[in-house]
């Protein structure tokens with residue numbers, strides 16, 4: 001399965017979205033079931049993880065409601081674009097620094113995670129397609 005197919009089937013494959021994730025081609029991003037071992041490290045509420053051009057999704061969500069899945073895919077495609085723009089070390093370094101800044105400022109784990117600038121951008125873009 002690829003991310004482009006989910007977008008097409010849900011009717012959210014728009015020029016606006018394409019511009020926001022440029023130059024990523026959703027057809028070239030693979031979507032697969034997250035292995036159990038990987039999910040063991042996910043906090044509660046985490047439904048997917050993106051590693052460069054691969055999106056790993058909780059199998060329940062992958063086989064569940066199409067509209068919910070497509071919103072999740074939009075969020076993760078923003079991360080694919082961020083990985084592309086920043087490079088592997090750039091992405092991971094910025095993600096971690098942003099998280100640690102939140103912790104240093106006294107936020108708990110969940111709030112620090114939500115305050116990561118790369119997550120904020122992904123959520124903002126995702127919200128446009130609700």
Ligand SMILES: [Zn+2]
Pocket residue numbers: 075079118119122
């Ligand atoms: Zn995210």
